Amino acid sequence: MTEFEGIVPAIAQALAKRGYEVLTPVQKAMLDPGLAGKDALVSAQTGSGKTVAFGLALAPGLLRGAERFGPAGTPLALAIAPTRELALQVQRELEWLYELTGATIASCVGGMDMRTEKRALERGAHIVVGTPGRLCDHIRRNSLDISELKAVVLDEADEMLDLGFREDLEFILETAPAERRTLMFSATVPRSIAKLAENYQRDAVRIATASEAKQHVDIDYRALTVVPSDRENAIINVLRYYEAQNAIVFCSTRAAVNHLTARFNNRGFSVVALSGELSQSERTHALQAMRDGRARVCIATDVAARGIDLPGLELVVHADLPTNPETLLHRSGRTGRAGRKGVSALIVPLSARRRTERLLENARIRATWAKPPSAEEVNRRDDERLLADPIFSAPLRDDEQSLVQQLLQSHGAEQVAAAFLRQYRTGHSAPEDLQDVPAEGERRKPRRDDFSAPRDDAPSAGRNDFTDGVWVSLSVGRKQNAEPRWLIPMLCRNGNLTKRDIGAIKMMPEETFVEFSAEGAERLLSAIGPDKTLERGIRVKPLAGVPDFSQAKREGTYGKKKPFSDKSARPNDAAKPKWKSERKPERTQAGEGSVSERPDKKPWSKKPGKPNFAKKDAGPAAGKPNSRAKRKADKARGE
Template sequence: MTEYDNAVPAIAKALAKRGYETLTPVQQSMLDPALVDADALVSAQTGSGKTVAFGIAMAPTLLKGAERFSQAGSPLGLVIAPTRELAMQVKRELDWLYEMTGATITSCVGGMDIRTERRALERGAHIVVGTPGRLCDHIRRGALDISSLQVAVLDEADEMLDLGFREDLEFILESAPAERRTLMFSATVPAAIAKLAKSYQRNAVRIATAAEEKQHVDIEYRALMVAPSDRENAIINVLRYYDATNAIVFCSTRAAVNHLTARFHNRNFDVVALSGELTQNERTHALQAMRDGRARVCIATDVAARGIDLPGLDLVIHADLPTNSETLLHRSGRTGRAGRKGISALIVPINARRKAERLLGGAGITPTWARPPSADEVAARDDERLLSDSIFDDAPREDEQELIEKLVSSHGAEKLAAAFIALYRSKYSAPEEIAEVSLEARKPRDAGDPASRPLTPRGDFGPAVWFSLSVGRKQRAEPRWLIPTLCRAGGFTKNEIGAIKMQPDETFVEIAAAQADAFLKKLGKDGMMERGIKATRLAGAPDFNSFTRGEDGPVRDGPRMDKPWKDRPRKDKPWKDTPRRDQEQKERPAKARAAGSGPRDERRMDDEVWGPAPKSKSFAGRKPSAGKSSDARGPKPFDKGKPKAKSGGNDRRK
């Protein structure tokens, strides 16, 4: 007797055919007889088999004791998922799980042809799987009739609320019959999920599986410390070292996804991208390429990769640190699924260690702090894989024996081995050299703690070497972007940078003597950094007394200007910074005098635009009255349409 014999017979047969020998805790909990026809709020971590779990839970209500479904009509079951990829994945799982029940399962997801979905709904379906937005569209247009709905499932309910689908979920649940079953599956149960469950469930059974208390026990977490400039090189070496069947690299932005995808393509990796800017067809093809082995590395953003399940995904790399601990767990949950082992590697720049520690601490994870695999370690791992390759286990075939003898007699065993090694290594990208960084955590800057590291005054910076940079104030150089540029170029932190002295055309920078040689070595012979900045090592300290105040202002070791801005002479301000209207105001009086008009006419619009002033007979020969304007030429063009004063005469002209 197997442990899923309590399931509906058709479902049990499908599980046996699929090779299920044991069920996960959340799947076993769905077989509890007390749960039949009851609402449930289930919290289980990603990768715990939730799709099969709610498939098992829905079956008794949908089939009502029958072995197979009758003819399809209005849907009896509805599964709501946050993303298109997860909805399509759920449909694939339910297809094999309900194969022997004769169920018709239809998907309704954004990005697909809505007309095709409408025709499928018109033909009838037993179960509909969809995303909130598209399901709402079908319901409002009358294409989806959920009046016969018996079970509604909310998969990844917490993610749907985070993505802003609360109103859509409420609309769908309020449109469904009140006597339906409602099953909610969520990785966590925050207050918003508890409130939603209280509003739309009836006496729900709360189920918390053991996996909720121990987060991803099959995942090995590794925090890899790198210099900021070596982040991408570290990702390459990690991919090469583990050589996983499938790997996913998480980035924080679409631009980062596009950048890494282009670079990895150039490095001979079989890589696909997954981001929100891709069409549904492109995203489907990318995932299919990972499933059938045409691609081995997927570079994705968080939103695009929610809920995806890739077979053989053994490695997750966090190229950019996640924003919170929940996202860290969600990303890592792509691996270590269904009893498989997996590795979650965080690429941690040395200036982001504290952020990484906060994220890991919030997730309750104690990682292994280490450096990324070096080029030598990657090469040694390649040699191990080569020597243990299964190709050596196969005996030579008879039709190959003659060719083998010719090769051995022509080239010898040593040359053949060398050629085989070269051919074996040609399919891999060469590993990268990575600078070593310290793994020691920074101590807190607390003056009362004797073990802490005190802040060092800039005057006591210690032995340093002066460098000249080929940018200055004229090139709008500023410490706020010069310091990160130096850190990326040299692979050190801002603590190794001392004084910064800016001149009109160059900038002098102090760099700790212990880092000076390594800094020059990383720059190379030309000494070029980002933005075309050239760094030159100086023999000694520059003579700042030789730099006097000139047209470009003083040096940057004191106030920027000797006088307040209001006392500065006008000539110090370049003409290019003067507003354009100032120039026009200088030119207009000269144009007006050339036209023969007086100062009063300078405030009026040009006659060429407005035409001559109108002449009215009522004003001809009229003597000005007291309190009224003596201007008998009629109203000015800009007076037209303005209300007159209530008292006698036009007060505006008094």
């Protein structure tokens, strides 16, 4: 029991009851006698036992030498967490840790019934755990009295600032008594956290556990390069290859979560979704389904990246790449916890390799670059798991012997084994065939020639290995904002191609010429069908040979201005008419001459360029070129 020296006896008993034998580095650090009663800024890796650590640190100050708490009244300690799931998890951890001390622990989290929380606070609580927004609501409504607080704990403080809770945290800390103890726990300590600690802590002790220097050593990071169109298929193969007890697939949007959840359900995976659009009850049920084994895969947004502890979580898949190193670390931190091993797999489209390398470098993580598991590799792994299954070493029970003998006599050992194998494989989703990804040595940076017209002496300047290149014309050009950066992925997506199948690209104002390998062109034309139409209504027209780009530029349908009909009849400026009226013939009557040449019309008025609008036999209104006079004249003639 030397490991638990310096711990309140009731807390030590709870640890022993829970099966604790040794403490983690951060838990040992919080028991340092020199830290007693002082503020602390603690940085430690996710999953290092921080909840138990601050529970151990708070107990002596809250119990004040007593073995058990007295009747509950106004809270003595406040623990603040960024998300509902993390707050409820902290509550569960503190409940078993303080079980033998008689502590009452209440929660105040968004999404729960506020009236129920208010009644619980009215009955009294020793420790309150909550999210920043809901705690502020209770304080402002006077349902939460924090005037007697002895300690405040900010768990995952950096995440709370990232989520925009700065004002709420400042309100709570300014409302709490000045003579209090403030503990801040954060996986990283950026400038914003250091500033918050400077403003609201007094002579805080900075604690960086030894595990921080070797963060995530129990996680095997794997960066898996895929063709963009194979992203979802690669995720399926990764899930099938590892067959983890629990796995989380992270997406960047709710729409992506819903899409993958539907797809994986259709493929036979036991899946639950976790995103911000779900109610608190739905999210709680989803996590409970993961804990009790009813679901094995959780499709989640980053709302689940912090604080969720799923026992047996062995695999984290980044379907959408994290936007920053902190998100990568906290997503991956869901696995490899408490000494257990885990795998964090990043699904990396070919175009995102450089960005992923920078992300890993900034996070100080070394990842193994590889291709996703192929269908053959998944099947081999299934066979290995089947042969190693403990079910084959289990002794034959008495109630099984009779039926086993009947099966062997009726069908034979080989047929029984084949039936068992079929039944085993039926219960697993079939792996996907993936397109081959070029090896690192085969990839190269695109040259200028890749996106320009071939030279006259090099018809296939875009790709030197295109000896039989086939050119096609796309009905989109620079005027439609066509760019290779979205044309190439679209062609790959619609034609089941890779970048290696595409050669030179020549952009015209209203047309684009693209060179393909012979096999790539055939695959593209076959994939798009007889309509020869891609996304956005772009039409594809195969060409015979290399296009004449100069001729196309002069005579193509793109960028060709319609000439004036009488341009050829006017060889020079001297032939142009001087007056506008002379250029426009009379529209009411056909004829080759101008209006002034017609004998049935009156001549022009004295003022050049201004015709006489008076009509023959117009009566008293003659000579008045306005519509009112014309109507009067017409009326007179009609009478």
